[in-house]
Amino acid sequence: MTRKLCVTIALAVAVLAAAAALPAASAQAVDTEVLIDQFTFTPQRVAVKAGTTVTWSNEDDVPHTIASSGKLFKSRALDTGDKFSFTFTTPGTYEYFCSLHPHMTGAIVVEAATGSNAAR
Amino acid sequence: MTFDHDDGRGASRRKILECMTWAGTGVLWTIAGGMPRSMGIIGEAAAAEASGLTFLQISDSHVGFDKPANPNALGTLEEAVGKIKALPVKPSFIIHTGDITHLCKPSEFDDADRIISQSRLDVHYVPGEHDVLDEDVKLYRNRYGRGTKGAGWYSFDANGVHFIGLVNVVDLKAGGLGNLGNEQLEWLEDDLKGRPASTPIVVFAHIPLWSVYPAWGWGTEDAARALDYLKRFGSVTVLNGHIHQIMQKVEGSVTFHTAMSTAFPQPAPGAAPSPGPMKVADDKLRSLLGVTDVTFKRGQQRLAIIDQPLQG
Numbered sequence: 197m198t199r200k201l202c203v204t205i206a207l208a209v210a211v212l213a214a215a216a217a218l219p220a221a222s223a224q225a226v227d228t229e230v231l232i233d234q235f236t237f238t239p240q241r242v243a244v245k246a247g248t249t250v251t252w253s254n255e256d257d258v259p260h261t262i263a264s265s266g267k268l269f270k271s272r273a274l275d276t277g278d279k280f281s282f283t284f285t286t287p288g289t290y291e292y293f294c295s296l297h298p299h300m301t302g303a304i305v306v307e308a309a310t311g312s313n314a315a316r
Numbered sequence: 317m318t319f320d321h322d323d324g325r326g327a328s329r330r331k332i333l334e335c336m337t338w339a340g341t342g343v344l345w346t347i348a349g350g351m352p353r354s355m356g357i358i359g360e361a362a363a364a365e366a367s368g369l370t371f372l373q374i375s376d377s378h379v380g381f382d383k384p385a386n387p388n389a390l391g392t393l394e395e396a397v398g399k400i401k402a403l404p405v406k407p408s409f410i411i412h413t414g415d416i417t418h419l420c421k422p423s424e425f426d427d428a429d430r431i432i433s434q435s436r437l438d439v440h441y442v443p444g445e446h447d448v449l450d451e452d453v454k455l456y457r458n459r460y461g462r463g464t465k466g467a468g469w470y471s472f473d474a475n476g477v478h479f480i481g482l483v484n485v486v487d488l489k490a491g492g493l494g495n496l497g498n499e500q501l502e503w504l505e506d507d508l509k510g511r512p513a514s515t516p517i518v519v520f521a522h523i524p525l526w527s528v529y530p531a532w533g534w535g536t537e538d539a540a541r542a543l544d545y546l547k548r549f550g551s552v553t554v555l556n557g558h559i560h561q562i563m564q565k566v567e568g569s570v571t572f573h574t575a576m577s578t579a580f581p582q583p584a585p586g587a588a589p590s591p592g593p594m595k596v597a598d599d600k601l602r603s604l605l606g607v608t609d610v611t612f613k614r615g616q617q618r619l620a621i622i623d624q625p626l627q628g
Binding site: 234236257258259265272273275276291292293295296298299301 | 383384385419420445446449488489490491492493530533591593
């Protein structure tokens with residue numbers, strides 16, 4: 197349990213670091229992972245460039261789903277270790293939740309792919 | 317053992333752990349007239365019940381679950397059915413308060429049916445969220461939905477008691493809790509219309525119809541409307557599952573009770589980072605799994621509810 201938690205935290209930190217590094221490193225889409233662990237989406241809110249494929253991965257001992265609040269996408273029930281991917285092409289904020297445990301919520305914030313080039 | 321969440325703070329973690337310890341040491345208990353009574357009651361209840369009604373509640377069998385918290389959930393379900401078969405008084409029927417399967421697979425439903433049918437008792441089901449993983453709730457409804465409305469709600473009568481099976485696990489809303497929905501609530505209002513207030517009512521549904529711990533989704537968004545329709549009745553018993561532990565609250569004429577799982581325990585509210593399956597020592601597992609024995613005696617307002625762990 198402790199070991200699993202440590203691994204999870206390490207992975208979550210890696211994902212967070214990757215997400216944080218994104219705007220500075222590149223204005224291009226870099227595929228992003230969201231972990232589902234302890235009934236939580238981590239990171240819960242993540243900013244990506246348009247064209248990014250986001251992959252959710254279930255690390256819990258119970259199934260979860262990823263359901264867009266705007267009904268844009270919905271996964272089947274993901275068992276332990278299962279993944280679901282969706283590619284975000286249009287800028288906007290995409291709220292989602294687990295349709296089995298709706299208190300679990302998250303958001304993907306999609307920014308225009310070319311916007312930040314000017315700032316560099 | 318009786319928790320009153322009306323103080324707005326909820327039961328303290330310590331109090332709940334005490335409860336779990338108590339259940340874990342195998343004390344069997346009942347509630348009669350709002351007062352908890354323990355031990356010795358089984359024989360007494362069994363002997364007195366020639367004219368009453370005894371039924372069994374099983375819940376959260378999660379057939380197909382094979383994770384460390386219990387690698388053999390089918391085996392512990394079989395033990396629970398063995399316990400039911402060994403009861404001194406044969407119950408009239410079983411109610412199953414959902415999460416029959418873990419992943420809603422046809423093979424899991426098959427296994428569950430094969431084991432539960434060994435009890436040779438009628439079983440009245442309501443689905444848990446794990447039983448409705450297919451979009452149109454086809455698998456569950458094809459098996460258990462005959463004569464039901466919507467996603468599987470219905471009512472029936474036995475020995476003068478009116479039983480209502482509700483579904484609060486479909487069409488859940490982002491950020492929300494369990495959900496009954498307008499169509500079902502209208503049906504409920506209609507179902508209760510014209511029934512004398514003296515009719516004892518038993519309501520059963522998967523997710524608790526009272527706010528056990530909303531931060532973990534342990535409650536039902538629109539339960540207040542259902543309870544409003546029920547408030548004129550003198551005896552209402554609400555039986556739920558989902559949280560894999562015993563909890564009870566008495567509020568006026570309404571007794572709320574949640575049953576143990578037959579598959580794996582879950583932590584007390586707030587006692588862990590999440591409500592996921594709780595791994596306990598192997599020799600402790602069966603003291604946290606079990607079934608619930610419910611007896612109705614004519615003339616008594618409250619039903620006697622006895623939680624029976626698999627072991628201890």
